[in-house]
Every structure is written in structure tokens, then in C-alpha cells.
Amino acid sequence: MTAKLSLRMVRKRFDDHEVCKGIDLDVAEGEMVCLIGASGSGKSTLLRCMNLLEPIDDGEIWLDGKDISEPGLDPQPVRQQIGIVFQSYNLFPHMTAAENVMLAPRRVHGLSREDLRPKVTQLFTRFGLGDRMEHYPDQLSGGQQQRVAIIRALAMEPQIMLFDEITSALDPELVGEVLDVLRDLRKQGMTMVLATHEMGFARELANKVCFLDAGRILEQGPPEVLFSQPREPRTKAFLSRVL
Amino acid sequence: MEETSLQKDSVEHSAATPTRREVYEAEVRRRSNRIALISVVSVTLAIFVLVPLAPGWEAVQRSFFNGRVFAETFPGLLEAFLMNVMIFAWSAPLIAITGLVIALCRDTRAPALFPLRLFGIAYTDIFRGLPVVLVIYIIGFGVPGLGLPRPWNSPYIWGTLALVLVYSAYVAEVIRSGIDSIHQSQRSAAASLGLSDQDTMRYVVLPQAIRNVVPANMNLFIALQKDVALLSFIGPVEIFRQAGVYKSLYANFTPYVGAALIFLALTIPATRYADYLMNKQNRART
Ligand SMILES: Nc1ncnc2c1ncn2[C@@H]1O[C@H](COP(=O)(O)OP(=O)(O)OP(=O)(O)O)[C@@H](O)[C@H]1O
């Protein structure tokens, strides 16, 4: 099986602190992979390495059979194919929701607002935000902002979406509406990698769950196996804390 | 949602019968207003009564607060002030643009542009390190001294250029602090969408940065309005110099008081407005 995205012995260090200590991971087309692990285990860093927001120190990252981690390679085309959504939304506060979404397609793909309007409207409507397009981020709830952030990433039509704990800054009653968006994407066959603390959600939808511990994938497997019969004592300890 | 409905409740409530606490706070407010009023009135009275008792008051009044001189020179001062306004009006946009360019120079990261960055650093260091009046002297007397043809030998042009050089260095620093204040996560978000560095700066960072530093820049431009008067040292007959001419003519200092009033009429409202913007922004941030 050739994977859509493959990581081979990926290492990442911040100064003296090695955060990824040789990560191997395969993500097949249409698959949803969940990264779980304690705070500081390196989930966010790993995701940021995948779309080249952080350059890796060693190892390789392959996308569609191409090595995208080659030093000196232009990261921009890669980032257009791998979208990421952050825990803290990171919307541009000086633009309306619609402008947030249209900025990158306009500047990167050279499309006009008129070209984009129908597609963008359709995306907003699909995620229940049809009447919020002209609102500024600070006029939206956390859940709405996070959905706009997802739309913004989707508008670039990426082949892979990365989600970094996108529900953990939300009030509990808003988590559901964002998870519904992920369910929707899952149904559409989007290839996704999630860092998440929503174990129930991971169990429900993931093809594969990886347990990260101190910069290594200590254990990975289908959720029904990993959650009910973890091999490693550290995985057991972590799961007993969060489940 | 919840918050606004809460607020509405309390407003409706106070419209009906005030709570014990509201009654108490209203009483405290009335009392402090009364005290403030009394103290302002007594201080003002004291000044008006005591100052004229000073032995030199007669002389001071004659030479600084002379009604006749004031009435005769004020229109001329106002006219001269137009020169200040003009110098301000064409240097302010130049300062804004130069300041922005210098700030962007200092922020370049590409190694090929390192000379630009160096230039930006040297520029801001030098012009912030010199007294304005010194730069005005050096450039305003120095450059026309090269024997350039008219109108390029005008101290008016070169003096204004000196103001532009100095003030754009300050504006550049303010804009740069604005750029630094934009959180790294905004750049990350832009990069993750595939935006280039230039587009990230232009569409994501700069608009927010400039908005954040509007009050700080307004304070700089208020200072500029005052410093235009420094050009009087090298030639242009603006209000300060005109006041000096009147002073000699009437052998009286009242024209300076008139000039001061004209400056205040402009700078006080502008300062209040800048403070208002600053407070508003601070409130929005917390
Ligand atoms: N830019 C950075 N500079 C230095 N150290 C960093 C940087 N980013 C992350 N780290 C460090 O790397 C380690 C892993 O951080 P990371 O954010 O990837 O963890 P995480 O698994 O996502 O944790 P959480 O669940 O809290 O989000 C932490 O110890 C963190 O302090």
C-alpha cells in the first residue's frame, strides 16, 4: 500500500530539546488518523512539521510519493495541499469571515471575489454559517470561529487536513458543532490527521490511533484495539487517566 | 448572548426602583462632584486674587497680557500659522510613508536584503539620536550652502526635509513595535494557507499593526506640529518667528501668548482624541 503521507524517522529539535525523536507514520488516502498523548508529548509540533510550518532536522516526509522535506524546497505549494486548523482558530481579526476565507485563494490562486463567491457561500451554508459571512471574528462564538477556520483551510482545496486540538478551547456545548464538521468531512473521504483529547470521537471515527509519548509513537493501531487492549504500560496509564 | 441578556435585566431593574447599592453609589458620586467643584473654584479664585497681589504683576500684565497688542497681532499670527499648517500638511504624509518604508526595511529577513535592514537600523539609530533642532540646522543651512539654484536653495524645503528625516525615524520605530505586537500565530495561519511572506505582511500583519499604533503615531504628529516652530531658526516665517517680529515691533511679549493659545487650540483636542483612542484600544484588549 502506498500512503498518501508518510513520515520516516522524523526528528525535530528546539535548541537542546528534542521534541520528535524519530517518528514513523503512514496516512493512507481517505484515512483519519488520531494522535493522542499527554501535553507536551509533541502532537502539535508533529502536525506543524507535516505541513512544513516547522522545518524538520532529520528524516523524510513524503506526500504522494514525493519527498517534501528536502531542505531548500519551497514550502508554499506543499502548504496549499496540506491544510491545518489550530486550537486557537487564528482567524484574521481585521477581516470578515468571508474575507478570511477568500484571502488565500485570491492571492495564491489569483481568483477574484466574484469567482469565489458561489463556492465560499456554499461552504458557509454547508457548515451552518450562511448568515455569518459578513461578521468579524469577534462577533462570532468560539464554535463559529473554529468552523470559519476550517472553511478557510478547505477553501484552498487541500488534499489533507490537519487538526490540532480544535475543540479544546471551546465551551463544552460548542464542541459538538465542530465535531459534526469533522464527521461531515470524514464522510466526504477527506484524508485527516487530528491531535485530539476527544477519545470518544477518536474511537468512533478514526482508522488509526497513535499514542505519542515524549516524542515517540509508542503504540499505534485501530481504535478498538488500542483503547481496549493497549500493550504498553504507559499507554494504559495515559488512557486510564483520560477515559 | 447570556451576557447581554444579563445586562438588559439589570438596566431594566435600575429603571424601576434603584437598589440600596445604587442609592449609595449615587450619593457618593454627588458628594465627590461637590468636593471637586468647590476645590476647583477655590483654587481659581486664589490664583485670580493672589497673583495680582505679587509685586511684579503690573509689569507682567503689561508685557504679557496686553489686550491692545493681542488684538492687533492676533490676525497676523493666525496668518503666519497657516505656514505651520502647510509645512505640517506636506511633511506628515511624507513622514508616514518614509516611516513605513524604514520599518519594512528593518523587518526584512531575506539575506539578499540585508543591506536594507542595515540601512533601516542605521537610519533609526542616527535620527532618533539627534536633537531635532540640530538636524534642522545641519540640513537647513548645510544643503542650501552647496549653492543650489532656486528654488532648491530654500531653507523652507530643507528644513522640512530635516523634520521628515527625524520624525520618520520615530514613526518607523512605532510601526515596528506594532509589527512585533502581532502574534506569531497570525503569521503561522497565513503561511499555512500558502500565502507568501510579502502577502502575509501586506494583508495580515501590517493592517493590524498599523491599527494598533494609530494613537502612538497621533502623539508623534502632535509633537511634529509643535516642532514645526523650530524651522523659525533657519528662515521660514511661521508663527513663532512672526510672534518674534511682533515682539520687537511692539516691545511686548503678548504675541507669544497669542501664539501659545493658537497652538493649544489645536494640540489639546488632538491630544484628548489620541488619549481617547488609546483608552478605547486598551479596553478592547482586556
Ligand atoms: N517554538 C518552540 N520553541 C521551543 N520549544 C517548543 C516550541 N514549540 C514547542 N516546543 C516544546 O516542544 C514540546 C512539545 O510541544 P507540543 O506543543 O508539540 O506538545 P503537544 O503534544 O501539542 O502538547 P499539548 O497537548 O499541550 O498541545 C513542549 O515541551 C514544548 O515546550
Ligand SMILES: [Mg+2]
Ligand atoms: Mg498542542
